[in-house]
Amino acid sequence: MTQSERTREGQRLTGVSRDQREERRDADGPPAGDNGTLGMKIQDLSAFYGSFKAVTDVSMDIRANKVTALIGPSGCGKSTFIRCLNRMHEVIPGARAEGTVSLGDQDIYAKNSDPVVIRRRVGMVFQKPNPFSKSIYENVAWGARINGFRGDVDEMVERSLRQAALWDEVKDRLKESGYGLSGGQQQRLCIARTLAVEPEVILMDEPASALDPVSTQKIEDTMAELKKHYTVVIVTHNMQQAARISDYTGFFYIVNMGDPGRLWEFDDTEKIFSNPERKETEDYVTGRFG
Numbered sequence: 001m002t003q004s005e006r007t008r009e010g011q012r013l014t015g016v017s018r019d020q021r022e023e024r025r026d027a028d029g030p031p032a033g034d035n036g037t038l039g040m041k042i043q044d045l046s047a048f049y050g051s052f053k054a055v056t057d058v059s060m061d062i063r064a065n066k067v068t069a070l071i072g073p074s075g076c077g078k079s080t081f082i083r084c085l086n087r088m089h090e091v092i093p094g095a096r097a098e099g100t101v102s103l104g105d106q107d108i109y110a111k112n113s114d115p116v117v118i119r120r121r122v123g124m125v126f127q128k129p130n131p132f133s134k135s136i137y138e139n140v141a142w143g144a145r146i147n148g149f150r151g152d153v154d155e156m157v158e159r160s161l162r163q164a165a166l167w168d169e170v171k172d173r174l175k176e177s178g179y180g181l182s183g184g185q186q187q188r189l190c191i192a193r194t195l196a197v198e199p200e201v202i203l204m205d206e207p208a209s210a211l212d213p214v215s216t217q218k219i220e221d222t223m224a225e226l227k228k229h230y231t232v233v234i235v236t237h238n239m240q241q242a243a244r245i246s247d248y249t250g251f252f253y254i255v256n257m258g259d260p261g262r263l264w265e266f267d268d269t270e271k272i273f274s275n276p277e278r279k280e281t282e283d284y285v286t287g288r289f290g
């Protein structure tokens with residue numbers, strides 16, 4: 001493919017032209033290519049399940065107040081990797097990680113680092129919405145309270161629900177069960193619950209893959225708001241979604257069956273989708289495999 005064919009293909013996939021993207025970036029603040037502030041720094045991270053190495057040697061800088069998308073074929077380690085960023089990986093028996101993950105000036109794998117504190121600073125939203133069997137209000141308030149929240153709970157619940165773009169739909173039924181909400185609303189409730197403890201980073205593992213298109217759109221709409229306050233890392237199988245919502249994209253890939261997954265290419269989203277450096281990335285983003 002020539003450069004201009006690639007750019008056109010990128011625009012076809014993303015539905016966003018370069019001009020539109022530039023405009024959006026102007027509105028959002030500095031362009032992703034400006035590097036911004038560092039949110040997390042990952043150096044030589046490898047992840048294991050027992051003796052099986054699932055991910056090898058990932059180094060990556062996650063920029064603060066940006067959305068970083070992780071894409072790539074199934075089984076190449078995206079979920080495993082993202083779970084290493086808040087020490088959730090190690091809760092699986094036999095699972096462990098090697099390497100360095102820094103959050104600010106703290107190495108989250110340092111001996112004196114408390115995984116409970118790390119998981120509060122780096123929150124996680126899962127693929128399937130998993131609200132508690134509590135009221136909508138308590139779904140948001142409970143975790144913050146047990147994490148020592150001492151402020152105005154009503155105000156915190158409203159702020160979190162607003163940031164998750166759910167407030168208007170639930171403000172008159174806060175006492176009702178979270179289970180009574182639609183799947184898309186439950187997922188936004190889980191996002192609100194994660195925001196309630198004021199994390200610095202939010203990890204999302206395919207948060208919209210089980211949802212209908214309208215709910216997916218609402219989750220995507222929350223991203224622009226979320227990154228004003230938080231750093232977001234999202235795994236997605238949906239390339240259009242990655243292209244629409246992210247500033248940076250990491251492509252994970254496995255060379256041969258049984259090999260560990262690697263970060264094959266990591267760059268500005270615009271570049272990954274219109275002019276990637278590596279052939280495998282181009283084949284993947286143009287839908288030739290996956």
Ligand code: ADP
Nearest residue numbers: 049054072073074075076077078079080081092
């Ligand atoms: P992706 O998110 O890219 O689909 P995963 O991180 O889920 O990839 O999986 C990476 C590799 O780790 C795969 O080979 C998968 O089979 C393996 N794996 C994932 N979870 C476990 C687990 N709990 N125990 C053992 N192996 C696992």
